[in-house]
């Protein structure tokens with residue numbers, strides 16, 4: 264059995280929304296990942312089964328390897344479908360914020376949302392939820408927003424009518440946010456939920472292939488290039504980093520999502536504790552930072568302190584508005600500052 268996660272007080276407000284409101288908007292974070300898309304589609308399916316009008320909005324495009332999920336073709340993008348998005352937010356009675364903890368994480372879309380008179384319903388698993396929602400269902404210890412969404416649907420009695428397609432979306436986010444159940448995934452509840460999703464007829468092996476064995480040849484070549492030519496391994500401090508500038512990305516005909524997961528690979532080196540990637544934006548003068556770690560090394564703290572970002576203990580992101588040279592210096596400084604933690608013995 265799954266323990267209920269919604270409090271009596273939250274249930275009261277949610278039941279008011281579910282009985283009195285018709286227009287719901289669901290939005291998730293910038294550069295949406297599997298958890299953002301999966302949780303949004305899974306939750307939309309639940310709300311639609313209750314007869315609600317639901318519009319799903321993302322700040323910008325999501326990677327090609329997530330397009331197989333049922334309903335992705337209905338998702339509006341704020342930077343492409345701006346007028347429709349404004350209309351949806353203006354008509355919204357409830358705005359469901361999934362997989363992010365603060366309106367600042369959705370950039371310009373946050374402004375549009377703030378101007379709406381709708382109530383906010385936060386559903387998330389990032390630390391430090393902002394104080395902007397009427398109901399905040401925030402569980403930083405959970406694997407994914409998809410897990411939180413599943414538990415909400417389950418508690419509200421919506422599991423019976425959950426479709427196979429919605430179950431696939433929820434499984435996808437649980438899978439991607441745990442690296443295919445290789446980190447952040449030791450809770451037995453996760454596997455209980457998976458057993459329920461399997462009862463809906465999902466093919467988890469096929470979903471794995473759709474997520475992880477769905478690359479272009481360019482991406483595989485980019486991966487080889489990064490690992491062979493770009494990876495800087497600082498063996499003495501158990502850390503590594505690599506950079507990708509615009510020219511290199513263009514050389515490998517980079518499309519959104521192609522760099523996804525590359526930052527995880529250096530962690531397969533024995534004893535490696537921290538991996539950082541620096542990727543130049545294709546248009547604006549910005550460098551996107553990704554951090555991954557093992558054990559207790561706090562990527563989120565390092566990102567907050569050095570890279571204008573945050574996230575989870577073992578997976579965080581941020582950005583820098585400077586040259587690649589300056590960004591590399593900052594990475595070296597951050598690694599130096601965290602040297603004592605990096606030198607602590609790994610758990611194996």
Ligand code: 5GP
Nearest residue numbers: 552553554571572573574575578579580581
């Ligand atoms: P990624 O490296 O895949 O971009 O991000 C890894 C994790 O860190 C994701 O869970 C993402 O939500 C979070 N994250 C990425 N960028 C930021 C940021 O700028 N601020 C915060 N708070 N979290 C971030």
Ligand code: MN
Nearest residue numbers: 298362408440
């Ligand atoms: Mn997530």
